Amino acid sequence: MSDVTEADVRTRVGRLLAEHGDDDEVAFLGAQFDAGLARMDYPVGLGGLDASPKLQEIVDEALEGAGRRYPWIRNAMGIGMCGPTIVARGTREQQERFLRPIFTAEEIWCQLFSEPGAGSDVAGLATRAVLDGDEWIVNGSKIWTSMAHQARFGLLLARTDPDVPKHKGLSAFIIDMHQPGVEVRPIRSMAGASGFNEVFFTDATVPDCMRVGDVGDGWRTANATLMNERVSIGSEVAPRGSGPIAGAVAAWKRCRNPNPVYRDRLMKLWIDAEVLRLGSLRAQAKREKGVPGPEGSVLKLLSGRVLTDVSELVVDLMGPDGMLGGPYTREQVDEREVMRGDPVLSFVGSPASTIAGGTTQIQMNIVGERVLGLPREPGFDPDTPWSQIPRN
Numbered sequence: 001m002s003d004v005t006e007a008d009v010r011t012r013v014g015r016l017l018a019e020h021g022d023d024d025e026v027a028f029l030g031a032q033f034d035a036g037l038a039r040m041d042y043p044v045g046l047g048g049l050d051a052s053p054k055l056q057e058i059v060d061e062a063l064e065g066a067g068r069r070y071p072w073i074r075n076a077m078g079i080g081m082c083g084p085t086i087v088a089r090g091t092r093e094q095q096e097r098f099l100r101p102i103f104t105a106e107e108i109w110c111q112l113f114s115e116p117g118a119g120s121d122v123a124g125l126a127t128r129a130v131l132d133g134d135e136w137i138v139n140g141s142k143i144w145t146s147m148a149h150q151a152r153f154g155l156l157l158a159r160t161d162p163d164v165p166k167h168k169g170l171s172a173f174i175i176d177m178h179q180p181g182v183e184v185r186p187i188r189s190m191a192g193a194s195g196f197n198e199v200f201f202t203d204a205t206v207p208d209c210m211r212v213g214d215v216g217d218g219w220r221t222a223n224a225t226l227m228n229e230r231v232s233i234g235s236e237v238a239p240r241g242s243g244p245i246a247g248a249v250a251a252w253k254r255c256r257n258p259n260p261v262y263r264d265r266l267m268k269l270w271i272d273a274e275v276l277r278l279g280s281l282r283a284q285a286k287r288e289k290g291v292p293g294p295e296g297s298v299l300k301l302l303s304g305r306v307l308t309d310v311s312e313l314v315v316d317l318m319g320p321d322g323m324l325g326g327p328y329t330r331e332q333v334d335e336r337e338v339m340r341g342d343p344v345l346s347f348v349g350s351p352a353s354t355i356a357g358g359t360t361q362i363q364m365n366i367v368g369e370r371v372l373g374l375p376r377e378p379g380f381d382p383d384t385p386w387s388q389i390p391r392n
């Protein structure tokens with residue numbers, strides 16, 4: 001790791017603002033990447049300074065203060081998961097080709113893991129990739145793929161060897177979503193529209209140079225993505241009392257029936273939200289370079305619970321008005337800032353936070369086994385070749 005100091009970082013940020021303060025958003029983000037201020041822990045020349053990730057906070061705060069809030073929601077999968085995976089497991093050519101347009105959000109990404117028969121048990125997936133010369137032919141389908149309708153590229157997990165145990169026969173690829181063999185169909189959620197999709201592959205192709213990691217080593221690549229996903233879902237740090245809990249306090253003030261039971265629920269949730277905020281700050285302060293550890297699951301668990309409970313309290317406080325809302329357009333659901341401002345949309349969308357990125361039960365298994373060291377859940381098929389495991 002390099003010995004970049006806080007003072008160096010402040011000087012670089014000052015220079016960036018002085019030289020590019022008037023640029024449009026894409027040009028400014030490109031300049032930020034080139035200055036090594038995109039992700040402090042990324043390698044030099046690839047958006048970072050090979051420095052401690054803790055220094056990133058200095059950059060983000062200074063840029064926000066100058067009115068340059070990072071638009072991560074526009075490319076949440078690319079920034080939060082696929083980019084860090086390419087840094088951890090990709091080739092130098094892949095890093096040079098993809099990291100910059102991911103950061104500037106000029107190329108949107110999606111994560112193609114879950115399938116109809118393989119969500120929690122993603123290692124059981126069935127989409128096949130077969131090598132033909134120097135390219136892979138992909139057939140199968142994915143589901144719940146957020147942002148696939150906007151994505152230029154996807155990080156695909158596919159089965160390349162069905163005759164070995166399920167975790168060992170997977171490989172990861174970068175797939176071009178704008179090719180004839182890829183079909184994206186929207187899924188309608190209970191909000192009336194949705195940001196996720198089904199994706200069908202029919203003889204889609206991926207050049208071998210777009211494989212991420214070795215053949216058969218896709219599980220390790222997928223884990224790098226999933227660990228980053230949990231951290232990126234669970235660790236957003238907002239000022240004390242802001243975010244969803246601020247909406248609950250505002251709803252309490254407007255409530256026509258402010259009884260002690262509601263007040264009690266509000267107080268308990270305010271404390272939970274503060275514990276989550278402090279936990280996220282602590283995780284940020286402890287964060288080392290590289291792929292995050294299983295501790296990310298703790299924050300992911302708590303953030304899902306706080307979001308669902310707060311959303312439920314808000315609609316309760318609204319009384320009959322809490323039953324009015326929607327249907328919403330796909331654009332409204334895509335734009336999560338709108339979702340946060342609309343209490344009913346927030347309520348119908350909040351259960352997703354306990355499912356996406358691994359369900360509550362799966363996070364509890366991870367915390368139990370990998371953080372607390374409790375005995376592992378009995379495996380049904382750890383040594384059986386995938387092709388011999390019964391499936392429907």
Ligand SMILES: Cc1cc2nc3c(=O)[nH]c(=O)nc-3n(C[C@H](O)[C@H](O)[C@H](O)COP(=O)(O)OP(=O)(O)OC[C@H]3O[C@@H](n4cnc5c(N)ncnc54)[C@H](O)[C@@H]3O)c2cc1C
Nearest residue numbers: 111112113114119120144145146352355356357358359361
């Ligand atoms: C809003 C949203 C966005 C998403 N975006 C993406 C995306 O971009 N890309 C992607 O690949 N996927 C995405 N997903 C899919 C998500 O990762 C899966 O839905 C999730 O992993 C659960 O899988 P499943 O839906 O197949 O449920 P299942 O795995 O069938 O689980 C059903 C129930 O059984 C429980 N369960 C399963 N196994 C165990 C176990 N071993 N122990 C205890 N309980 C268990 C689960 O907790 C759950 O309650 C998204 C999901 C949502 C809701």
